[in-house]
Amino acid sequence: xxxxxxxxxxxxxxxxxxxxxxxxxxxxxxxxxxxxxxxxxxxxxxxxxxxxxxxxxxxxxxxxxxxxxxxxxxxxxxxxxxxxxxxxxxxxxxxxxxxxxxxxxxxxxxxxxxxxxxxxxxxxxxxxxxxxxxxxxxxxxxxxxxxxxxxxxxxxxxxxxxxxxxxxxxxxxxxxxxxxxxxxxxxxxxxxxxxxxxxxxxxxxxxxxxxxxxxxxxxxxxxxxxxxxxxxxxxxxxxxxxxxxxxxxxxxxxxxxxxxxxxxxxxxxxxxxxxxxxxxxxxxxxxxxxxxxxxxxxxxxxxxxxxxxxxxxxxxxxxxxxxxxxxxxxxxxxxxxxxxxxxxxxxxxxxxxxxxxxxxxxxxxxxxxxxxxxxxxxxxxxxxxxxxxxxxxxxxxxxxxxxxxxxxxx
Numbered sequence: 447x448x449x450x451x452x453x454x455x456x457x458x459x460x461x462x463x464x465x466x467x468x469x470x471x472x473x474x475x476x477x478x479x480x481x482x483x484x485x486x487x488x489x490x491x492x493x494x495x496x497x498x499x500x501x502x503x504x505x506x507x508x509x510x511x512x513x514x515x516x517x518x519x520x521x522x523x524x525x526x527x528x529x530x531x532x533x534x535x536x537x538x539x540x541x542x543x544x545x546x547x548x549x550x551x552x553x554x555x556x557x558x559x560x561x562x563x564x565x566x567x568x569x570x571x572x573x574x575x576x577x578x579x580x581x582x583x584x585x586x587x588x589x590x591x592x593x594x595x596x597x598x599x600x601x602x603x604x605x606x607x608x609x610x611x612x613x614x615x616x617x618x619x620x621x622x623x624x625x626x627x628x629x630x631x632x633x634x635x636x637x638x639x640x641x642x643x644x645x646x647x648x649x650x651x652x653x654x655x656x657x658x659x660x661x662x663x664x665x666x667x668x669x670x671x672x673x674x675x676x677x678x679x680x681x682x683x684x685x686x687x688x689x690x691x692x693x694x695x696x697x698x699x700x701x702x703x704x705x706x707x708x709x710x711x712x713x714x715x716x717x718x719x720x721x722x723x724x725x726x727x728x729x730x731x732x733x734x735x736x737x738x739x740x741x742x743x744x745x746x747x748x749x750x751x752x753x754x755x756x757x758x759x760x761x762x763x764x765x766x767x768x769x770x771x772x773x774x775x776x777x778x779x780x781x782x783x784x785x786x787x788x789x790x791x792x793x794x795x796x797x798x799x800x801x802x803x804x805x806x807x808x809x810x811x812x813x814x815x816x817x818x819x820x821x822x823x824x825x826x827x828x829x830x831x832x833x834x835x836x837x838x839x840x841x842x843x844x845x846x847x848x849x850x851x852x853x854x855x856x
Contacts, residue, residue: 449673451483452482452483452487452509452510452511452512452524453479453482453483453486453511453512453515453617453653454511454512454513454618454826455512455513455514456513457511457512457513457525458513459513459525460528460748461564461565461786462523462527462528462529462564463526463527463564464525464526464527464528464529464530464531464539464543464561464562464563464567465523465524465525465526465561465562465797466523466524466526466558466560466561467521467522467558467559467560467561468485468522468523468556468557468558468559469502469519469520469521469555469556469557469559469693469725469726470482470485470520470525470553470555470556470557471520471553471555471556471726471740472523472552472553472823473550473551473552473553473554473556473598474554475613476551476552476685476809477572478486478515478517479515481552481553481609482492482512482515482522482524483512484512484547484550484552484553485522485524485550485552485553485556486511486512486547486549486707488545488802488817489510489524489526489542489543489544489546489547490509490510490511490516490526490530490544490583491508491510491530491548493626494734495687496805497790500854501728503713504759505579507527507529508527508529508530508764509527510524510525510526510530510814512523512524512571512579512724513525513823514707516566518585518681521559521596521694523691526542526543526745526845528564528566528567530542530671531567533566533567533570533691534570534571535740535805535845536571536696536700536740537695537697537710537739539567540634540696540737542574544558544559544729544855548727550704551577555726555769555788557724557725557726557727557728557729557730557838558728558729558733559732559733560730560732560733560736561733561736562736563740567740567773568740568773568774568775568790569743569747569775571740571741571776571815571831572704572741572778572779573739573773573777574593574711574739574742574743574744574776574779575703575708575710575711575742575744575777575785576710576744576777577777577778577779577780578745578770578777578779578780578800578802579745579746579777579847580710580741580777581710581744581780584658584660584685584710585621585622585660586658587659588622589662589801589805589833590801590829590830591796591801591802591803591805591809591829592621592622592780592803592804592805593619593620593621593622593786593804593805593822593825594621594622594623594624594628594660594782594805594806594807595620595622595624595806595808595812595818595821595822595825596623596625596626596784596806596807596808597611597623597624597625597626597629597808598611598626598630598809598812598813599806600626600627600629600808601626601628601629601647602634602835603630603635603679604633604634604635605635605636605639605640605643606643608635608640608643608644609640609643609644609811610647610648611650611818612644612647612648612651614653614660614817614818614819614822615646615811615818615819615822616647616648616655616821616822617651617654617819617822618734618811618819618820618821618822618825618826619656619711619729619822619825619827620659620811620822621657621658621660622659622660622661622662622804622806623638623644623648623659623660623661623687624661624664624686624688624712624807625661625663625664626663626664627664627666627714627716628716629664630664630666630667630790631667631675631722632667635728637663637665637673637675637678638678638825640663640695641643641661641663641678641679641682641684641736642682644661644663644681645683645684646695648661649683651843657746660685660686660710661684661686662686662687662688662712662715663675663679663684663686663688664677664688665688665689665692665696665702666689666690666693668698669694669697669698669701669702672689672694672698672701672702673702675687675709675729676702676705676709676777677705677707678707679709679771680709684709685709685710686709686710686711686712687702687707687709687710687711688710688712688713688714689702689711689712689713689714689743690714690715690716690717690846691713691715691718691738691743691746692715692718692734692806693712693716695716696737696741697739699711699713699741699743700737700741700742703742710744710745711742711743711744711745712744712745713744713745713746713747714747714784715731715734715740715746715747715778718734719729722734724734726742726790729763729770729813730761731748731749731765732764732765732768732856735765735768735769735779736768738779739769739773739776739779740776742781742821744760744779744780745779745780745781745782745804746769746779746780746781746783747771747783747784748762748765748766748781748783749761749762749780749783749785750762750783750784750785750787750791750795751763751795751798752786752787752791752798754792758793759798761801762798763799765781766781766800766803769781770802779802780802780804781802782803782804782806783795783799783803783804783806784805784806784808785807786809786810787805787806787810787850788806788807788809788810788813788825788839788851788854788855789810789824789825789827789828789848789851790828790851790852790855790856792825792828792831792838793828793831793832793837794804794833796829796832801833805829807821807825810825810851810855811824811825813854814847814850814851814856815845815850816850819849821845821847821851823845823847823848824847824848824851825851827841827845827847827848828841828848829847838852839852
């Protein structure tokens with residue numbers, strides 16, 4: 447008998463299915479069942495009315511199945527045959543499962559909560575080139591969290607001042623210095639000039655400290671220019687490129703990664719909250735993060751669970767776990783915590799998320815009463831204290847910079 451409905455509560459997804467978990471609220475005068483039918487149809491083989499071109503064999507082979515539907519919670523699970531999607535094409539996948547469906551009248555609210563990719567699709571993506579293991583190998587740091595900072599103020603400094611702040615951060619104890627998300631190639635701080643001068647200061651800091659240091663310039667631009675900027679970084683001894691992955695988009699990101707420049711890709715998620723923050727509508731950061739991991743970012747901002755940015759601890763933990771879980775041939779992404787952090791929050795942060803994280807402090811370093819060098823020492827000291835099992839207060843007795851930081855941000 448020809449299939450007439452997308453709802454099949456007896457269906458069990460197989461290894462070839464792409465499975466999406468939604469939260470759905472039906473529109474006025476619509477049942478949850480009808481809303482789910484509309485979502486499944488629009489995101490796959492159907493349309494709003496019966497059409498003569500639809501064949502039963504299409505529905506049988508390519509029709510999705512709504513196999514879980516909870517009227518109390520509104521949580522719905524849809525299994526899509528993997529054949530619906532072009533391998534290695536994340537834009538096409540999202541155009542399907544997160545395309546027109548958010549604007550349909552049949553749903554008052556719709557949120558894509560999670561997405562699980564079948565092996566065939568996972569294998570069609572590169573995944574991270576370096577990931578946690580590769581980054582730790584570059585920096586020669588085995589166990590502790592990495593300590594990073596963002597140049598502040600985020601806009602306004604010229605290339606010389608930017609490079610000097612980076613140098614102060616490195617000699618104070620930071621492993622990583624990165625551009626902020628909206629610093630690219632402004633007149634007051636041209637990209638090429640900034641990269642050359644900051645990398646020169648990186649080399650100086652490495653010679654003086656004996657430690658490996660990293661600079662992450664923001665290459666975000668149109669795709670061609672982004673690749674040009676990444677090539678300039680590579681040609682001048684840089685090892686990292688930072689990309690605003692939401693605003694650059696899947697296509698731009700994938701094009702950059704496909705250049706195989708051997709750069710570590712640091713993914714900043716600026717603008718994500720425009721579609722991830724509403725708990726009833728949009729796309730979760732968890733789902734988006736899974737997709738970025740497949741494309742091949744090595745590091746990704748996941749939230750903090752403490753600090754200034756919104757995000758429940760359980761959500762941040764879920765993203766962290768998704769970035770590290772076993773996934774066929776795909777390496778683990780290094781989780782990055784940034785946003786309103788200072789040395790006093792380090793114990794809670796490590797307690798919640800573990801030591802396989804990158805801790806980035808902006809104001810929490812440059813806002814130190816004694817300046818950037820002291821702020822970097824305080825941040826590094828807080829990490830060392832936690833790794834040694836010593837309270838910050840006890841460690842601060844012999845580390846004045848940490849003591850001052852705790853006094854300011856207590």
